[in-house]
Amino acid sequence: MSLLEVAGVSQYFGGVTALAEIDMTVEKGEIVGLIGSNGAGKTTLFNVIGGYYRPSGGTVRFHGEHITGMKPYLICRKGIARTFQVVRPMRNMTVLRNVMIGRLFGRDRIKTEFQAGPESERILETVGLGQMMHVLAQDLTLVDHKKLEMARALACNPELLLLDEVLAGLTATETAAAMKIVRNVQEEMGVTILMVEHVMAAVVGLCSRVIVLHYGRKIAEGTPKEITENPKVIEAYLGESIV
Amino acid sequence: MERTRQTAILLGSIVLVLCILPVAASDYVLSLVLNVLMWVALTESWIILSGYTGYISLGHSAFYGLGAYMMAMAVMHLPCALVVVMAGFLSAAFAFAIGLPFLRIRGPYFVILTLGLTELMKYIFVNLEIKLGGTVGRVIMTAPGLVVLYYFILAITALATLAAYFAKNSRFGTALLSIKEDEDAANALGVNTSMYKLLAFGLSSAFPGMIGAVIALRLSYIDPYSVFNPMVSFQVIVMASLGGIAGFEGGIVGAVILTLVSEALWARYPYHYMIILGVIMILIAKFMPQGLFHPVERWLLKRARE
Numbered sequence: 001m002s003l004l005e006v007a008g009v010s011q012y013f014g015g016v017t018a019l020a021e022i023d024m025t026v027e028k029g030e031i032v033g034l035i036g037s038n039g040a041g042k043t044t045l046f047n048v049i050g051g052y053y054r055p056s057g058g059t060v061r062f063h064g065e066h067i068t069g070m071k072p073y074l075i076c077r078k079g080i081a082r083t084f085q086v087v088r089p090m091r092n093m094t095v096l097r098n099v100m101i102g103r104l105f106g107r108d109r110i111k112t113e114f115q116a117g118p119e120s121e122r123i124l125e126t127v128g129l130g131q132m133m134h135v136l137a138q139d140l141t142l143v144d145h146k147k148l149e150m151a152r153a154l155a156c157n158p159e160l161l162l163l164d165e166v167l168a169g170l171t172a173t174e175t176a177a178a179m180k181i182v183r184n185v186q187e188e189m190g191v192t193i194l195m196v197e198h199v200m201a202a203v204v205g206l207c208s209r210v211i212v213l214h215y216g217r218k219i220a221e222g223t224p225k226e227i228t229e230n231p232k233v234i235e236a237y238l239g240e241s242i243v
Numbered sequence: 244m245e246r247t248r249q250t251a252i253l254l255g256s257i258v259l260v261l262c263i264l265p266v267a268a269s270d271y272v273l274s275l276v277l278n279v280l281m282w283v284a285l286t287e288s289w290i291i292l293s294g295y296t297g298y299i300s301l302g303h304s305a306f307y308g309l310g311a312y313m314m315a316m317a318v319m320h321l322p323c324a325l326v327v328v329m330a331g332f333l334s335a336a337f338a339f340a341i342g343l344p345f346l347r348i349r350g351p352y353f354v355i356l357t358l359g360l361t362e363l364m365k366y367i368f369v370n371l372e373i374k375l376g377g378t379v380g381r382v383i384m385t386a387p388g389l390v391v392l393y394y395f396i397l398a399i400t401a402l403a404t405l406a407a408y409f410a411k412n413s414r415f416g417t418a419l420l421s422i423k424e425d426e427d428a429a430n431a432l433g434v435n436t437s438m439y440k441l442l443a444f445g446l447s448s449a450f451p452g453m454i455g456a457v458i459a460l461r462l463s464y465i466d467p468y469s470v471f472n473p474m475v476s477f478q479v480i481v482m483a484s485l486g487g488i489a490g491f492e493g494g495i496v497g498a499v500i501l502t503l504v505s506e507a508l509w510a511r512y513p514y515h516y517m518i519i520l521g522v523i524m525i526l527i528a529k530f531m532p533q534g535l536f537h538p539v540e541r542w543l544l545k546r547a548r549e
Contacts, residue, residue: 050431064344076433082430090424101421105433111414156433 002065003051003161003192004080011044011216018044020216021058026160031186031193033207033224037237040213042196043085046162049194050082051075052191062160079107083149085165085196089137095148095172096133099123099155106156115136120155127151127181143174147181153198154185161185161196177198182206185231204228205235212236246547254404261397265390275506277393277461281454282498284400286433286482287407287491288450292443293480294488295411297423298346301476302357305364306334306448308471312368315346315381315465323387327395327456335445342444346437349426358473367472372467380466383459395457402452406492410446416423419443451475485527487534496536 002025004204011019019041026032034042047053049060054069061067067075081102090098099120103110103185110116124130132237140148146166153161162180167175179202185191197203203210204224212220212227214236222225261280265273285303291301310330317326348356372379375472386392390422418439421429430436455506459465478501486497504523508516 033298033407063492071428071435073433073435076431082431084428088425090421090428092424093420097417099415101313101429101434102432103418105435109433113414113417162543 001027003063003124004036004063004194005059005064006045006049007059007061008050009045009055011041011048011053011058012056017216019048019055022213022218024218024221025213026192028159028192029186029190030181030194030209031207031215032201033210034194034196034213035073035203035210035227036213037071039215043164044211044216045213046082046196049075049080050162073105076105076156076158077107077109077157079157080107080162081106081153081156081160082162083146083164083166085151085168086146087123087142087149089140089145089148089152090106091136091138093131093137094134094135095124095140095151096120098148100138102152102155103157106158108157123151123154126184127154128177143170143178146170146178150185154189154191160192160194163193163197165196165198165199166191167199175202179206246543258401263352265393269537272445273389273393275502276397277389278506279502280396280400281458281500282502283495284396284403284450284454285479286486286494286498287400287403288447290488290491290494291410291419294483294490294493295416295419295423296443298349298440298444299353299354299359299480300444300447301473301480302360302448303451303479304471304473304475305361306338306360306451307356307455307458307475308364308368309334309337310452310465311459311462311465311470312381312455312467313452314456314459315383318383318385318460323391323460324395327399327453330456331449331453335449338445338448338473339441341413342441343437346440346444358476361471361473361476365453365467368467368471378522379468380464383463383465386460386463392457392461396454399450399453399457403427403492404447404467404495406450407494410443411490415439415442435445465506480525483534485524485535487536487540489533489540492540493534497534500535518527 004026006022006024009019009022022045034045036042044053048055051070051072059066059068061155062080067078071082100113100116103116103120104113121133124133127150129144129147129151132144135146150166167178170178182193183206186193207224210222210227211222212233218231219236220230222230261276262278289300296433312325313330313333345353346358369379410419418434421434422436422440426436432520455470482497482501483494485501486495489492505520507518512519527535
């Protein structure tokens with residue numbers, strides 16, 4: 001049984017087809033990439049998996065269990081955590097308190113702030129925010145905001161982590177460091193990862209499998225190498241005339 | 244930790260002084276303190292919902308009026324103290340019932356909805372009264388004296404302040420504050436936002452219900468126009484903004500200062516006191532938008548760090 005199974009998921013907004021019959025699976029321990037140009041439906045798919053949208057059709061299963069249209073907080077407690085493409089920290093809370101929310105309310109939540117503190121500090125260390133614990137979230141730089149998004153999601157103790165463009169907007173050095181963190185999360189913490197990413201170097205470097213969306217349809221799936229050589233993908237990204 | 248202990252000692256001594264106050268104080272002073280305490284309780288309870296979750300409610304007057312009516316109708320048959328407690332539970336239950344649909348609405352729409360609630364309640368009661376009794380007022384015959392009412396209010400205020408403290412400094416509080424910061428993100432982190440909003444609304448509404456019940460005894464005559472009065476909600480918001488909405492301290496500071504200042508101004512400048520009060524409020528909104536307690540809070544935090 002796959003960890004995550006998306007079957008025939010469609011999402012319409014009025015007359016717009018944001019997702020058309022998407023089928024995909026994620027196996028335990030993988031890092032799967034989800035790519036596609038702007039408006040391809042990547043974030044919409046995340047929102048369906050995370051419970052923000054009830055899809056117009058199709059099903060989402062996690063560990064074989066139906067989670068289609070379940071409330072986001074319940075999906076989080078089942079073991080799927082997500083980051084937001086546009087970072088959404090609790091701006092007036094400290095970095096530590098931000099992470100403690102996940103620890104206090106996510107999967108395997110612990111119900112006293114007293115215990116949640118030290119565990120949250122450890123998560124902050126793993127993403128490299130140990131120094132910033134007592135800073136207000138609004139005072140962080142972009143790269144630290146991205147790390148906070150990850151730390152907060154990890155604090156929910158997920159089995160599956162949905163990363164929505166965590167590398168976008170980072171410099172080359174920052175990207176390399178962030179990639180190391182993602183790799184670390186998968187290998188050391190044993191978290192399966194589904195990531196939306198535009199930075200192709202990161203997709204090629206991290207993912208064992210890549211799924212390509214184009215105008216709401218899945219047009220290709222395979223190893224990063226297969227994908228970059230797939231004529232349909234090149235056409236979708238670069239336009240017809242070049243091929 | 245140190246600060247928590249100091250605050251507890253300070254508040255404990257204040258409560259002690261307030262407990263023995265009726266022995267020494269004149270009726271005027273006792274009424275004044277009762278009035279101050281009433282506004283503290285209303286402001287503290289408002290902060291639990293609106294200060295912590297950011298859902299600005301104008302519905303406090305609706306629950307206040309509900310409590311007052313409950314007392315007016317039940318006082319002939321049941322002991323006052325019991326009716327006060329029942330009014331608290333009834334208000335909380337009513338908040339739970341309407342909270343489900345209400346709390347799905349966010350931002351300014353929620354404000355308007357809760358304002359409408361007070362008006363709705365007012366006219367429901369006007370019509371009920373005309374149908375049932377042919378007139379709209381109710382006289383309360385058997386009210387206890389000032390000292391008893393004072394102790395009722397003191398107990399409710401202490402309870403409201405404790406509730407506002409624990410509703411912030413707990414796991415419950417982390418949930419409420421995360422809703423204020425970003426409700427969708429909180430939900431993604433496992434917070435059952437609908438449930439916590441509902442709990443906060445219920446807890447917040449119990450207190451105006453109880454206060455309304457006691458004040459009905461003090462007024463001895465009520466009608467829907469006087470108890471379902473939106474000015475109660477407005478005044479609570481002004482007090483909360485004056486003191487600061489980030490914690491229970493702001494509620495005390497705002498309610499005490501505004502009640503005493505208006506009393507002093509009213510006694511001295513009966514024709515101009517509203518103008519002076521207005522100017523003070525504007526200046527505070529302009530220069531201390533986070534309330535009077537905010538600079539104190541910052542100073543305390545700084546001292547704790549050093």
